[in-house]
Amino acid sequence: MITAGCDxxxxxxxxxxxxxxxILASAVIPARLDPIVSAEDVMALCLKNAGLSRDRIKAIxxxxxxxxxxxxxxxxxxxxVCHARGAFFHHPTARTIIDIGGxxxxxxxxxxxxxxxxxxxxxxxxxxxxxxxxxxADSLNLSLEEIGSVGNTCKERLNISNxxxxxxxxxxxxxxxxxxxxxDILNALFRAMANRVCSQARSLTIENDVVMTGGVAKNIGVxxxxxxxxxxxxxxxTDLDPQINGALGAALxxxxx
Amino acid sequence: MTIVAxxxxxxxxxxxxxxxxxxxxxxxxxxxGPKPAESAKKAMxxxxxxxxxxxNDITWCxxxxxxxxxxxxxTESVSEISCHxxxxxxxIPSVRSIIDIGGxxxxxxxxxxxxxxxKFITxxxxxxxxxxxxxxxAKVxxxxxxxxxxRSLIAKNPITLAxxxxxxxxxxxxxxxxxxxxxxxxCAGINVAMANRVSMLANALGLENDICMTGGVAKNKGVxxxLGRIMGKRIKEIRQIDPQLMGALGAALxxxxxxxxxxxxx
Numbered sequence: 001m002i003t004a005g006c007d008x009x010x011x012x013x014x015x016x017x018x019x020x021x022x023i024l025a026s027a028v029i030p031a032r033l034d035p036i037v038s039a040e041d042v043m044a045l046c047l048k049n050a051g052l053s054r055d056r057i058k059a060i061x062x063x064x065x066x067x068x069x070x071x072x073x074x075x076x077x078x079x080x081v082c083h084a085r086g087a088f089f090h091h092p093t094a095r096t097i098i099d100i101g102g103x104x105x106x107x108x109x110x111x112x113x114x115x116x117x118x119x120x121x122x123x124x125x126x127x128x129x130x131x132x133x134x135x136x137a138d139s140l141n142l143s144l145e146e147i148g149s150v151g152n153t154c155k156e157r158l159n160i161s162n163x164x165x166x167x168x169x170x171x172x173x174x175x176x177x178x179x180x181x182x183x184d185i186l187n188a189l190f191r192a193m194a195n196r197v198c199s200q201a202r203s204l205t206i207e208n209d210v211v212m213t214g215g216v217a218k219n220i221g222v223x224x225x226x227x228x229x230x231x232x233x234x235x236x237x238t239d240l241d242p243q244i245n246g247a248l249g250a251a252l253x254x255x256x257x
Numbered sequence: 258m259t260i261v262a263x264x265x266x267x268x269x270x271x272x273x274x275x276x277x278x279x280x281x282x283x284x285x286x287x288x289x290g291p292k293p294a295e296s297a298k299k300a301m302x303x304x305x306x307x308x309x310x311x312x313n314d315i316t317w318c319x320x321x322x323x324x325x326x327x328x329x330x331x332t333e334s335v336s337e338i339s340c341h342x343x344x345x346x347x348x349i350p351s352v353r354s355i356i357d358i359g360g361x362x363x364x365x366x367x368x369x370x371x372x373x374x375x376k377f378i379t380x381x382x383x384x385x386x387x388x389x390x391x392x393x394x395a396k397v398x399x400x401x402x403x404x405x406x407x408r409s410l411i412a413k414n415p416i417t418l419a420x421x422x423x424x425x426x427x428x429x430x431x432x433x434x435x436x437x438x439x440x441x442x443x444c445a446g447i448n449v450a451m452a453n454r455v456s457m458l459a460n461a462l463g464l465e466n467d468i469c470m471t472g473g474v475a476k477n478k479g480v481x482x483x484l485g486r487i488m489g490k491r492i493k494e495i496r497q498i499d500p501q502l503m504g505a506l507g508a509a510l511x512x513x514x515x516x517x518x519x520x521x522x523x
């Protein structure tokens with residue numbers, strides 16, 4: 001059976017098409033102004049990538065921040081459940097999932113059957129979310145894509161004492177004025193962000209294996225800082241863009257009537 | 258003639274108060290630069306020139322504020338919590354709770370009947386609920402921080418901000434501006450959001466009458482009114498002096514006490 005998942009996030013829209021348990025195609029696009037257009041566009045692109053027409057899809061599950069706006073879904077599932085399902089599909093040993101999206105961060109605990117037992121969700125504070133990185137990349141005049149590798153290592157160990165985006169940004173400005181190296185500044189920012197996510201994770205009891213998903217998982221600098229902070233090796237999804245994990249989970253859930 | 262001074266170096270402004278026999282003779286507020294020592298000197302020089310005095314005329318000077326350890330000319334330094342308490346109690350003897358909102362922090366302070374510090378709570382971790390929040394919003398609206406207060410007073414239908422986080426609230430404000438909501442309504446919504454955040458801190462400590470507000474944000478009537486309404490309490494207005502000077506005033510009062518104790522060098 002062919003099913004699809006569509007994850008309408010705050011900054012990107014994602015879609016995945018699967019047949020039973022194998023992935024046929026996926027798509028990621030930047031969110032449009034109108035969420036309905038985002039959903040239509042990402043689904044059209046995904047169908048094109050799969051070389052399929054819409055009527056071949058037996059069920060579509062919608063998820064994400066804008067899920068209510070997706071016009072073509074069979075049903076909706078929470079992001080928590082979708083991310084859990086996607087990560088567990090790749091790593092059946094996963095017990096803790098850290099998902100950092102454009103405007104939120106989630107820590108999800110699973111049992112050995114992949115069932116969600118507990119979670120913590122932050123969308124109240126921009127610290128510890130993708131937005132933190134966006135703002136810092138901007139203030140250093142770098143792109144979001146390049147900051148990960150630039151800040152992955154440091155020559156001089158600097159410290160950013162604030163986790164608040166606004167206060168941390170002020171610290172960045174003074175470090176730039178002191179002519180500190182952008183890579184060193186980024187490295188300090190990644191550690192500050194990792195500490196923030198780590199304290200959110202610590203509000204639950206962490207069990208191995210830990211898997212990181214969401215767009216921020218692609219940032220190698222943050223990923224390594226988080227491993228350091230958590231004091232444990234973290235798995236990521238290697239054969240698939242970790243950003244489409246939620247949509248994959250949705251597609252897997254669509255397999256279950 | 259014993260003349261004393263208080264100097265309060267905050268994150269955004271440096272303040273100085275000169276007193277003679279518990280009477281204010283000169284005050285100054287200047288913008289803080291990157292170096293606290295220079296900001297302190299600038300504020301002090303301005304107050305001294307107003308009073309037609311020199312530093313040699315000051316018997317005792319107390320420093321306070323986040324940059325207090327860096328002020329070269331002070332005799333001693335005292336925490337800003339104690340100074341705000343001292344200053345507020347001097348002007349309003351019945352005061353028991355003080356809400357002090359500075360450029361980058363917010364403090365709620367409780368005093369006993371004698372003006373002694375009972376307990377306090379501080380937020381300097383999150384920009385929301387601090388002067389910084391209003392700074393960011395004023396910049397987005399392309400107006401001054403003081404206009405944010407004035408304009409809000411004529412609002413008919415204030416906007417509601419969904420989030421207390423400065424970053425998310427900023428995005429929300431931009432959305433409302435783009436939707437062509439009247440500036441007064443946007444300003445009022447910003448002040449209410451600010452007051453909501455501050456009330457969380459105030460409720461965590463518990464307020465007792467009388468209540469007053471100090472610090473630069475106390476000059477924003479929109480925030481003061483919203484805070485009073487949210488908490489269902491009356492906030493006493495400080496009329497005798499600019500509320501932003503409260504820390505420096507308290508510092509000067511501590512300096513005065515020191516001279517009374519005979520601690521002053523003759």
